[in-house]
Amino acid sequence: MKHKYIYLNVAQKLANQIRNGVLKKGDRLPSIRGLCDEYDISMNTAKRVYIELESESLVISVPQSGYFVSSANYSDYPLPKASNPMLLADSDVPKDIINKVYSNIGSKNLTLFSINALYGEFLPTNQMKKEIGLAIKTLNNGGVDYESVQGSVNLRRMIASRSSTWGGNLTEEDIVTTNGSINAISLCLLALGRPGDTVAIESPCYPGIFQLAIDLGFKVLELPTDPVTGVKIDALREVLNEIDICLLISNYNTPLGSCMPTEHKKIVVELLAQHNIPLIEDDVYGDLNFNGKRPTCCKAFDTTGNVLWCSSISKTIAPGYRVGWVSAGKYQDKIIELKLIHSISSPPLLQEAVASFIKSGKYEKHLRELRRKLFANYQKILDIIINEFPQNTKVTRPEGGLSLWIEFDEKVNTIKLYDLCIKEGISIAPGRMFTVQKQFQNCIRISIGLPWSNDVEDKLKRIGVLSKKAF
């Protein structure tokens, strides 16, 4: 992506060199004057390049010495291995752990590494307060009336217009709003299948997804998943005759953080269409790319109406608003019917506030800042995990999203680690939460959505220390 501002273009070149490992941690960077000569830019522009890179935590300025690469790219550091779940296994949903961890939502006394949400300065709280104030005035009757079942037309228009950012070409008519993304997925499952059907999911997988599927009477089949490229296409190919629905978090999924390459997306969409297996695509993290490129969606390659693209603003604007949506292709009428049956309609006030925030251009501005801040946060968290956690710890290196997946030594029991952590006011998400099989007992998911602070730093380090006692 080419930026309008010269300083951003230069900053991106340097950032890429750091991320690719061309420039390594501790490397000295050109002086301001050196940068002017090298890129033929002014002193002011050169200064802004380093301010930008510092804000992304990629560069530190050492007084009297100059600029240095602050963050290693850690490309040599080991990644967790791709998962290898059993093809046929009785589902054993770890309800106790899931309920225990989610009961921490909203707690004021815990440092919530366990909840995959943004907190504090990462959320545009004050801006949204203004948008709500505005929406009360502009909305017919201040939003007390029932809204049409399909949802706010202003919001649907904005979602449609933004679909070009991921290669889509939607219109407002293609979208139905929902109470968050999980509600969209719930409607999709109800629309597509019936009890006894089998849903293929990633492994590890966001527990909300398999709990929902199993609760509705579906069987789930966990697919081998790579921490970088997502679901293994060959594995999917092998089970095509055994599954009725496929459900994937295509971009920066949780907990792995993997992002399906565009080529994989194309293949998966074609494969599933050929076999008449609908694909539910959950894209809630798609806007949270750390680098300049917003990834594509499977929906962009959907020529048959077979992909049901679900998303929300819970991971970018306001989890508490419960504003999500689905573009359900050929299943749209059924989705509208089900939305009516299960909840009649959605609150217009919150949708209107979100629509206006997007329309004003403030959402894109917020996203640009959020991506930078999140990436800086991620770097700091990664630094501590790599440098201070026990030596044979492995960790993912996602290019966006909110999750880090940490694999401890095989002997570590992260359910015990959860108990040790909670005593110190720290909430983590044990790996066992993310599967219906007996696996990932030595893994945890860490959210990067808590803004950096001394408390976050201290508590994060404590997880590493406590992991040595969790056997």
Next chain:
Amino acid sequence: MKHKYIYLNVAQKLANQIRNGVLKKGDRLPSIRGLCDEYDISMNTAKRVYIELESESLVISVPQSGYFVSSANYSDYPLPKASNPMLLADSDVPKDIINKVYSNIGSKNLTLFSINALYGEFLPTNQMKKEIGLAIKTLNNGGVDYESVQGSVNLRRMIASRSSTWGGNLTEEDIVTTNGSINAISLCLLALGRPGDTVAIESPCYPGIFQLAIDLGFKVLELPTDPVTGVKIDALREVLNEIDICLLISNYNTPLGSCMPTEHKKIVVELLAQHNIPLIEDDVYGDLNFNGKRPTCCKAFDTTGNVLWCSSISKTIAPGYRVGWVSAGKYQDKIIELKLIHSISSPPLLQEAVASFIKSGKYEKHLRELRRKLFANYQKILDIIINEFPQNTKVTRPEGGLSLWIEFDEKVNTIKLYDLCIKEGISIAPGRMFTVQKQFQNCIRISIGLPWSNDVEDKLKRIGVLSKKAF
């Protein structure tokens, strides 16, 4: 109920005489001075008595002549007969009609007699705008964060404190908030049963309920229902061995408007508890009593945790907020787990605004006014149906709620009537919508939630005229 104000006590006495038929339409009432003597009250108080009765449309003042009873009590006018559905019937959900009627929600070009909601001046729109503005400020982070799964503690506290109005004794811990009442019912059905189970419902029944049940794989069994006293207890007794769940709208249900007498509620609760059949009680209309007495709930007689009491503010404050709740007795943990699975949590902002509205005392004040206004509206609508609709039309006389159930001559086909009406900008709800059996083809439901206007009056009269052509 004894009022604090003398004029309200006197007004109520006169109102009761009018409603009981002691005073009949056209009867002359005492003069102001006559009233002073009769009740030993001041001139000012006597004047306020008549202002009150006029505001309820029970009395009209004829200049130079005095005060007269304006509304007949119509006790001789025939009621629709109690329903008599088949015990075992294949469910035939009239999807096309239901979808057609509900697609009118939010339409600006139609007069919506079909939607059971309050409109315009009946809703406390301006007050709620202020409450939202306040909630943005008082709520932590203006409501952008995830809320605890159980829901706003302030709202739960208010619901619990108001439970004394219907004989309940709930605490905030007994309540889980939901996205409207239908979402509460959806969670209850998911918690209580599994596909194949049978749910007993009223007949006719709110279509949202049987659609939901059937969509989740349940069978529904329609019970004979009386337009005054609700579900027939003897009929329920006969099917106790065939049903797994019972679901009733106990107070001013829709479409019939029936209200179960307290004694019936007690019997039903005991009967179902003995047979270990959970009762889902939908009480969304309970606060909309036209007279002084708010009816009890089945939940008030629940000693075993077997009653799941569901309600919302959709019929009193703001349908568009989607704020509802359930007090689920012994099933509460399961409900919390399911809420997490299906929607994570609810929007805190809207719940907080409602909680504050109730806490300030403005809700009770609003209810008092709303009850009066609704009753006046009901009287006007009833007058037209009785005096201007074809002669052998029957109509319910509910003591609260939002619905009138009209039974036309047997030859009238109300699906055809719907089509005739819609061409003239009128939306009605055909009787077939409210059953999964072949019945009620000559019935319609009319909502009284549209404030009186020339348009409402004209369109209502047109329904009567058009019914003569709908064969």
